[in-house]
Each structure stands twice: as structure tokens, then as C-alpha cells.
Amino acid sequence: MKPREYAFDDFRIDVAKRRLLRAGEPVALIAKAFDLLLVLIEHRDRVLEKDELMQRLWPESIVEESNLTQNVFVLRKALGEAPHDHRYIVTVPRRGYRFVAEVTEVRAADTSAAAPSPYRARAVIEVSAVRSLAVLPFKQLNPQSEDEYLGLGLADALITQLSNLRQLITRPTSSVLKYAATAADPVAAGRELGVEALLEGHVQKAQDRLRLTVQLVSVEDGAPLWAGKFDAELTDIFEVQDTISEQVARALALKLNDAEQQRLTRHHTANTGAYQLYLQGRYYDAKLTYAGLMKAIECFNQAIALDPHFALAYVGLAEVYFHGTTFYFAPKEALPRMKEAAAKAAAMDDTLAEAHTMLAVAKMNLDWDWAGAESAYQDALKLDPGQAIAHLWFGWYLILMGRHDQSIAELQQAIQLDPLSPLAYGFLGSAWYFARRFDESLAHAERAVEVEPHYWMAHWMVGNCDERLGRWPEAMAACERARALNDSPIIKATLATCYAGAGKKRKAEQLLAELQQPGSPHFVPPYYLALICAALGETDQAFAWMDKAVAARDENLPLLKVDPRVDGLRADPRFADLLRRVGLTE
Secondary structure (H helix, E strand, O other), X not given: OOEEEEXXXXXXXXXOOOXXXXXXXXXXXXXXXXXXXXXXXXXXXXXXXXXXXXXXXXOOOOOOHHHHHHHHHHHHXXXXXXOOOOOOEXXXXXXXXXXXXXXXXXXXXXXXXXXXXXXXXXXXXXXXXXXXEEEOOOEEOOOOHHHOOXXXXXXXXXXXXXXXXXXXXXXXXXXXXXXXXXXXXXXXXXXXXXXXXXXXXXXXXEOOEEEEEXXXXXXXXXXXXXXXXXXXXXXXXXXXXXXXXXXXHHHOOOOOOHHHHHHHOOOOOOOHHHHHHHHHHHHHHOOOOHHHHHHXXXXXXXXXXXXXXXHHHHHHHHHHHXXXXXXXXXXXXXXXXXXXXXXXXXXXXXXXXXXXXXXXXXXXXXXXXXXXXXXXXHHHHHHOXXXXXXXXXXXXXXXXXXXXXXXXXXXXXXXXXXXXXXXXXXXXXXXXXXXXXXXXXXXHHHHHHHHOOOOHHHHHHHHHHHHHOOOHHHHHHHHHHHHHHOOOHHHHHHHHHXXXXXXXXXXXXXXXXXXXXXXXXXXXXXXXXXXXXXXXXXXXHHHHHHHHHHHHOOOXXXXXXXXXXXXXXXXXXXXXXXXXXXXXXX
16 A cells, blocks of 8 residues: 655655645645655665656656656755755766665554644744845846846846845846746745745836836735835936845845945946946846857947946956857967956956956966965955856866865855856865865765756766776767767867777877867867877877967866876876966966
8 A cells, every 4th residue: 555645854755746845844846756756755775767757757758867857856946955955855966866865654554644643833034034036037028139138147146246245145147047047936036045035026118218026025924014106317327236236135124334324326428328237247147158258248348448447347247258168169368368458347346246256267367376276266266256257267276276175165156046046066076076076076076066967067978987987989979978068178178088098099199189179159268279189199299289278278178187187197207397387286
């Protein structure tokens, strides 16, 4: 006889009614995620292979593995699992999942079934206890192409303002980008983001007027905490944003001192034209496409032309050049421009944590000034301990220095602040990877795939781990998945090293030749061409490409100290000289 109910911790599953309850209250869960939970619990005595799970959940359909990983992610969120908390579901790398919590069963014949529920009624959430918030991109009514930036831009501006409040953890813009193009249920989005309150709204621009409707809701029960409507001239955008921020702080019963009140309503420019261009720049930068980055550069430069003292616009410009070096721009050209913009921003406003973060990245990737980079990261984190991106890149710096335990702690802090950041999960997987703990790295890389199945870097990281573990077919498959999402030269190079490792020398050489063809729209890092040559056993060619990487200021060179992919070169005297030229030592 099948159980009528399952119970674990303060959760209860009503099988017949297909309901998940926590402390007696329903937990919102989509149908497939509920099916997944039930299957995991029913077979909790063993690891359920991914293929078996997919067959059970989609018995008459052919679906991609990403559908499974996305439902695992949704289920973990609903159960309240923290990023590195495996109280309920454990990922078994390359295999599948297992439910590990202790479960009790209630069967239909049990006389105790009618007994009073042991679960406590939910306590009403106290507004004064709300200390975490997310701001969703505002939905636009009748959007025009020239105003497409407005919904995300307004949310980004409010996030920037509310992030100044130390009493409140505000999710960064990167966490809410995924909701820009979807009609998200605020309570479900809030739970996914791991916050206690959520701000959402609609915006309409009619000529030079703005109309906004905004509401602040409790994620616990969807109850409204505050709502407002605004009809104002576009030139009054600062006043509207100030009012919204102040009303949010008041609704959450935050007690602000004078300094916090000033930071909450602080403006970095008085020029509304420059400010609108800044919002547009942020919008296009977030697209991370070549066209988007070029448009963002144009917008930030126009904003600076209107207000040469607009420090945040210089920060935005620095961030665009940095993002561009990862995907499209030659580092030797883009990184000096990034450093110049970040330095101008810091000179204009030394209290901008974002400016110090970009300066730290420039010292790390351009100057190879390791002590200076660490100092700049520390400055950024002192100014804003809640800046997720500073924790993220400081964690990367610590990886490069071989300080693996510290890097893991720093990256875990980044994930706490930005729990939906696939980049943070990818970096955490990298920390294990460069510590040569490839199984742990693989588990975190697969978790990054769960967070965002369409994020190419997560699949690429899986491929790197499988390559180190000698799982050549799995490594190639993961790289092909990454390549389908982003035809980046570094993915093609990793695929070439997989072919070389698997003994398919001709295929590796073919990809190496393709990467050297002139006319590529993307910068091809010489470092990765060196990795292919090293994998093929062509040591002299590998060092020749490393020399070119030094000349190009290839941003991958700081990996030399910890990268297992160059272990075959370390015994060569030329490697020690290479480390010296980059300012690193073994």
C-alpha cells in the first residue's frame, strides 16, 4: 500500500492532493518539480540516474537534460536549500541525484492519520524583520523601441540606491536580469531569489511624461506592504526614484541615520539627459553581445559628454571594456581604456566601491600588479561589503594566487549575495578545479548548469572537469553544448585539447588551424593556442604562443601559477622565465 503522506523536517507531502506543505502552509511548486520530488523520495534508497529520472518525468517525450537540471534547481529553491547545503538533494557528478533527508511515511490505514497536525501554523511575518529585497525590472506598457531600456534601467537605478542601506541586502541587477523578458509571479520570483520582500511595477512613457505603478510585497504570503502611483515629467525622474526608495525604507521600518538618508537619495548627476543615457548604457551592457557592448560604449560616452563629472558613467564604461575583453575585444586595446575610465571614476568619487573593483581588475589583468590588486579589492569591500561583484572578482584573484581556501570562502559570500549568479557558481567550480579537486569542481559546475541551463560557461566548465578526469566523450559533449550557446574561441580551443587528449590528433590540428585563420570577429587568446600545442606535445610551439600571449597582454596569463593544463610545461626552464615575466612565482 502506497503512503498517503511523506514527511521530512517540517515538510509534508500530501500525495493524493499533490501538495507540498511547510509548517502546515502550502509551498508553491510547479507540477514537474513536484513529480521530481515524489520520484526522488520514493527511490531515496539509491542514486537515480539522470536518464531514469528523465524517463520517469517525461515518459513519452524526448527532452534535453537541461529540463531536468532546471527542475532540480526549482525544487531546491522551494525546499530552501542554500547554495552549498545538501540537506535534501545530493548531486552525484556525471550520474544523477539522491534524496538524503530522513523521511517518515503515513499510510492510509494508519490510525494516526486523523491526529492533529504536528506542524506549527506560520507566524505572520513581521515587517521589521524584512532584511532582504529584490527589485524586478519594471514591465513596460506599450513599449517603444527607443524606450526599451527604461524598465531595466529604473530597476537598476533603484537597486543602486537601496544597496546603500547596510540594514538591507538588495539583490544585484545581475540576479534579476532573467525576469526582464518574462511575466514573473512576484512571490515565486522572490522565493527563487531568496528574499523576504520584492518590489515590482509597471512603467509607461508618453512623450516627456512617466507613469509608474509600484508595489512592495511580502514574499512570505504575497501581502502588499506598500504601493504607489506616480505621474511625473521625465525631468522629475530623480524625485520619483527618491520617493520610491524612501517609501520602501519606511514600509520596511528601517531606521536610517543621517548618512544613510543622504546615501539613499544621492544623485551622481543632475543632468537628466546624461542620466537617461547612463540607464541605456547599463541596459545594452547587460546584453553581453558585441552590438550591445558597442552601443553601451556610445551611450556612456554621450553621457560623459553631457556631464564630464558623472563618475558612475565612467564606471559603466570601464565595465563594458572589461566585459568586452572576455568575449570580443583585444585585451591590449580594451584593458588600458578600462583602467583609464575606472581611475577617472575613482578620482571624481573615491567612495564608489564599483570604481575600486574595476581598478582592482585592471591591476590584476593589465598591470599584473598583484599586491596593488589585492589592496584595491580590499578598498572596494570596505566601502561596500555587500557588493557581490567585488567578492566574485576578489575570489578569482585568490584563485590565481593559489589561496584556494580563501577563494572558496570569498566566492561563497558572492553566492550568498547573488544566489542566481551562474558566474559565481562557475567561479566556485574553478576554485576546486585549480586546486586539482576535479570531482568537487564537476559537482559545482553541474550546479551552475542547474542555475542557468543556457549559460555556456557552465557547460564549458563541465567539459574542462571531464577533460582532467580523462572522460573524453563526456568532455567533448559538454564543450559542444557550450559551443552551441556561444561560438567562442576558448570553447573551440578546449574542444581541440580534448581531441588531443583522446588521441584524435588530426581533429585537434584542424581546430588549431581554424583558430589561426585571419578575420575572426573575436579575439583569439594566444594562451589557448598554446594549450592546444601543449596537449599535442608541441612544446616549442606552445612557448612561442605564450610569448605572443605576453605581448598581447592576454588576460589568461595570470592562470599560469595554478593551471593544471600547463603542467606538462612546468619542467621546462622557459616556464620559470614566463612566470617571472608575468610577476608570478611557483
